[in-house]
Amino acid sequence: MATIKDVAGAAGVSVATVSRVLNDNGYVHEETRTRVIAAMEKLNYYPNEVARSLYKRESRLIGLLLPDITNPFFPQLARGAEDELNREGYRLIFGNSDEELKKELEYLQTFKQNHVAGIIAATNYPDLEEYSGMNHPVVFLDRTPEGAPSVSSDGYTGGKLAAEAIIYGKSRLITLLRGPAHLPTAQDRFNGALEILQQAEADFQVIETASFSFEDAQSMAKELFAAYPETDGVIASNDIQAAAVLHEALRLGRNVPEDIQIIGYDDIPQSELLFPPLSTIKQPAYDMGKEAAKLLLRIIKKQPLTETAIQMPVTYIRRKTTRKEDYDA
Amino acid sequence: MATIKDVAGAAGVSVATVSRVLNDNGYVHEETRTRVIAAMEKLNYYPNEVARSLYKRESRLIGLLLPDITNPFFPQLARGAEDELNREGYRLIFGNSDEELKKELEYLQTFKQNHVAGIIAATNYPDLEEYSGMNHPVVFLDRTPEGAPSVSSDGYTGGKLAAEAIIYGKSRLITLLRGPAHLPTAQDRFNGALEILQQAEADFQVIETASFSFEDAQSMAKELFAAYPETDGVIASNDIQAAAVLHEALRLGRNVPEDIQIIGYDDIPQSELLFPPLSTIKQPAYDMGKEAAKLLLRIIKKQPLTETAIQMPVTYIRRKTTRKEDYDA
Secondary structure, eight states: OOOHHHHHHHHTSOHHHHHHHHHTOSOOOHHHHHHHHHHHHHHTOOOOHHHHHHHHTOOSEEEEEESOTTSTTHHHHHHHHHHHHHHTTOEEEEEEOTTOHHHHHHHHHHHHHTTOSEEEEOOSOTTOHHHHTOSSOEEEESOOOTTSOEEEEOHHHHHHHHHHHHHHTTOSSEEEEEOOTTOHHHHHHHHHHHHHHHHTTOOEEEEEOOOOOHHHHHHHHHHHHHHOTTOOEEEOSSHHHHHHHHHHHHHTTOOTTTTOEEEEEEOOGGGGGSSSOOEEEEOOHHHHHHHHHHHHHHHHTTOOOSOSEEEEOOEEEOOSSSOOTTOOO | OOOHHHHHHHHTSOHHHHHHHHHTOSOOOHHHHHHHHHHHHHHTOOOOHHHHHHHHTOOSEEEEEESOTTSTTHHHHHHHHHHHHHHTTOEEEEEEOTTOHHHHHHHHHHHHHTTOSEEEEOOSOTTOHHHHTOSSOEEEESOOOTTSOEEEEOHHHHHHHHHHHHHHTTOSSEEEEEOOTTOHHHHHHHHHHHHHHHHTTOOEEEEEOOOOOHHHHHHHHHHHHHHOTTOOEEEOSSHHHHHHHHHHHHHTTOOTTTTOEEEEEEOOGGGGGSSSOOEEEEOOHHHHHHHHHHHHHHHHTTOOOSOSEEEEOOEEEOOSSSOOTTOOO
16 A cells, blocks of 8 residues: 655655645645646555644544433434534534533543544533633533534523423413523523422422432432422423333323323434324434534535534424313313 | 654664565564664554555454444444454444445445455445456355355244244234345245244234335334234334334234334344333344454464354244233134
8 A cells, every 4th residue: 555655755745745635724825836736646546644644744534422322302403413513524523421420531632642623522621721721622412512613403492482382271270390500401490490480380309319310210200290289290301201201190090181181302213102292392413413513514614613612492293192282170 | 643664763773674574574684673673662663554554555444334334233242343353453434325336336446445354245246347356355244145254144044933832822914024035034034924924724824024214114103003903913024113013002002012013133232221111032143243344354363264154043032922822812
């Protein structure tokens, strides 16, 4: 296989000159440039990405940090980012932090050592020095630290929409699930819902939930009906929780939505397959990933930015676990 | 930041010598080695992964190729692989092929250009020259090309277990869903089920399914009940299909499992949250990813191998969509 040295030798120039041609930076005489490219073609040399990244101190790799790809919200995000990056010839190095600082720092180190061209991070630690001290761009996903480029969806409005749906359907004793306290996204939707319930002077209680895991959702659902058997409306913090509540309600012989309304959050693909199909607040996960990639590529290419904190709209998807607004209780 | 050149200068040796020390290959006099390491420490030099990969022609990156991470079977696989690789200091470059040859070749090219240390591939094209011509190891996941290292699960037995469960529960008119014809894994489970149904001289029909997508599953379920309204047992090719069939059966007012039994395949985390919870054949997805990573690392480190074609066991998980074996029809 031909190396950059062979190309330099064949073209009668220095390796540094070949490097400048490869990376299209620094001055190279037009006649020299043509000679170098001819040598590359003759030797069937294709720029080695590793060598290229060494000369340029940057690669065509993008670091993607997610909390956990097995949470069904995140594969959509990852696909959106990947599909957009692919169109531009970029690839992903990918890692799950499990919301652990140690794992996150290890991945950031890996990204740096591989000279990624940029990072997309769904992190609980956007204020880490490791982010501000990076010499490549970072776009925060699902988080909006002040002044930093980010893509998120409007969780506060989402929470309001969810609570409004339950109130329109005339639930009398509402249970509001508060997602993990350390997740700003979960707290935004919680606060939005809280505001509407308070405004409406609704009768409601709050249940704290520790995580978004399947196991926690199942035990939470059991505890919910044990503690509040009379509840007739549940506002969940994500679709997994809502599915667990729906499961438990049906298991206890409740009719949904006649006896109890349930609304989720996210609109993961599985929610439509539940029976009755789950009403929920849709976050445009795939498009959020896509927008984050687009924003990052604009920053990498030093293109002008119209906005750096992109907030995507959320929508209420009424399926069959909430009642119509003109429901006659 | 210190470079390898600075280290060489400070130690009074050549860059090649520093490189040999870094990579622990070739002969280096012990006294020289100590001097180089002292210089590294003094200059606070840490081996740049890109430079390291250039010298070694290999990195701490592993390429992972999956069909589609939004298919809920694959995040578990990916996590299993990632968790195991992480423990050994390896990271993932990750891509979805969408089962398209063009995308797959592009990712393989990316893996090569970044000098991955190895590849884990869930591919429909294990016989590609690009795989055999690689000069780094490849472990096939979910596919078992002759003679190549691979990790899969026992689909044929899985299909048999699924059909046996439906027959034990005394379904009279069984529908067997044949997964995508081009996927050997889908055909293995199909053939296993077929054998049992034929042995039992069961009354059954086969429905072809084009893909594992959510949309196709939903339309397939509608067509199934339109074509065979009398069917009282469905053997699905994965859990998404089974969820769609369960949804449609409930929507049509059927009681599950009293009127109709349904069995899935995979045991994705969501299946337990369905109501009634889905009976299914469990593939140990997380462990399959982990085993693939372990096998790959053993090959990379040139450790002795006891087996190279690892087949993981599958198990029947009876939940509430199949009847007990002593069901009285």
